């Protein structure tokens with residue numbers, strides 16, 4: 001993969017949801033290239049198609065029409081298992097609700113995608129290294145997610161998203177459930193990751209948060225404006 | 226091993242909901258215990274019956290009315306069967322072999338040892354019909370005798386040995402095969418002599434017992450009816466027992482108990498299956514969001530499926546293991562009470578019912594868990610993620 005090739009490429013992407021009372025065109029003819037190392041904020045009012053776009057880019061869903069390339073791969077050609085492996089290996093997800101796994105402790109949450117990918121436990125201290133990098137201390141690693149504050153949970157989620165060295169980090173309202181100070185700390189962490197070359201795509205409706213991005217895309221009624 | 230992590234999920238989920246998990250497990254425990262212990266009891270019974278009854282039901286045993294010999298040794302008799310009555314029995318039995326015999330108990334001395342043995346007297350011609358020879362020869366003359374296997378063992382008798390029966394010296398010409406307990410005769414602990422020797426020694430002409438060997442086992446009831454009709458006209462003169470019917474009564478009684486208990490086992494497995502299904506559906510419904518999370522970060526459908534199957538397998542395995550323990554204890558007690566003996570419990574053909582019952586329990590939970598697991602693995606990740 002050469003550096004000049006886009007890591008995400010949408011061409012005339014449409015996404016239509018079929019509902020009993022008619023179709024909803026959530027995305028209409030969206031074309032967009034995102035280059036490696038970019039930091040993109042997707043903005044727009046509620047219902048404009050931001051989450052739909054993020055789901056497509058995260059290979060959680062496939063376009064109704066048009067083409068979508070993720071890391072050079074045409075995702076129309078992938079089976080469900082291959083899409084799943086793409087999420088596991090190439091994409092890191094960060095959610096507004098943190099979405100940690102309640103049955104697993106902090107370290108296990110970070111280790112989980114690693115085990116999915118490598119089929120063995122992390123014996124190289126990668127989880128600890130990542131937890132340090134997001135400023136979590138060793139005495140927290142055996143806590144269950146619900147014993148942590150929101151900011152701490154989001155840091156664990158970031159560590160988890162990074163454990164398989166993804167090319168792309170997808171964030172859906174990453175600061176939406178955090179107070180503004182904690183939100184800023186999380187944004188600084190994301191900026192730092194981006195400055196080391198990570199491609200970051202973030203959905204937000206907060207202009208202050210969007211300022212951290214290098215590029216802002218605004219969606220209206222399923223179209224880029 | 227990535228399977229380990231899915232197993233870990235299952236284990237933790239079961240542990241988190243230990244109360245409802247235990248309730249679901251109880252059904253499996255009861256089902257497995259009932260099915261396995263009944264199987265074990267049934268097999269022990271069959272083993273014990275076929276071990277101790279050599280001829281499985283081709284004889285009619287006839288005693289004088291009111292005088293049943295209570296097994297070897299004890300002789301409680303009021304009456305005898307006369308030569309005339311034997312003739313009548315013969316004419317009622319069609320072509321089947323009719324064997325009249327004498328029996329008593331007498332003192333036996335071999336070398337310095339002495340004791341009591343059963344004595345059977347019968348026609349030399351009839352001996353091969355009801356007895357089996359292990360060593361030596363069939364008895365031909367009144368000066369000889371044959372010894373049952375246990376008696377021969379006890380007194381170290383061989384063909385050619387000499388014994389003293391009452392006041393008479395007899396030479397052992399043959400040793401009989403071990404036969405086990407029978408409904409007709411029990412020769413293992415007996416001395417067999419000729420009818421001539423018996424009637425002159427004990428001064429007795431009438432017989433103690435008559436055995437009718439039926440060539441075609443399907444005739445047994447009609448032959449018995451014919452004998453009964455002929456003999457017991459006005460008063461009951463004889464009592465006739467058909468060994469097949471005795472056996473059938475035992476096995477039939479057991480069959481009913483066993484069917485009843487196995488039905489209970491089956492029903493409790495069914496109930497257990499339903500409750501495991503419920504528990505698993507609950508587990509899936511409660512964890513829709515979690516399923517969405519793990520799917521979105523790269524868990525494949527089949528991995529989610531495995532996670533939930535492990536969960537129901539853990540329930541099934543726990544239930545089956547507990548059920549196996551209970552069935553062993555329960556089977557042990559039941560066999561002890563019914564057979565006064567537990568050695569048949571340790572036969573492989575009996576113990577096999579434990580894994581057999583366990584397999585039933587585990588299969589039940591596996592089947593009950595399939596649909597919930599399938600449902601979990603086929604959730605749409607995006608919708609599952611949005612679920613609150």
Ligand SMILES: Nc1ncnc2c1ncn2[C@@H]1O[C@H](COP(=O)(O)OP(=O)(O)O)[C@@H](O)[C@H]1O
Pocket residue numbers: 017018019024025026044045046047048049050051052053
């Ligand atoms: N799974 C779905 N089924 C049907 N309609 C949907 C679904 N997801 C989103 N939509 C519709 O698509 C449009 C865009 O939704 P979404 O991408 O969630 O917008 P945003 O994230 O910008 O608020 C909305 O009209 C929404 O109702």
Ligand SMILES: [Mg+2]
Pocket residue numbers: 050051
């Ligand atoms: Mg949204």
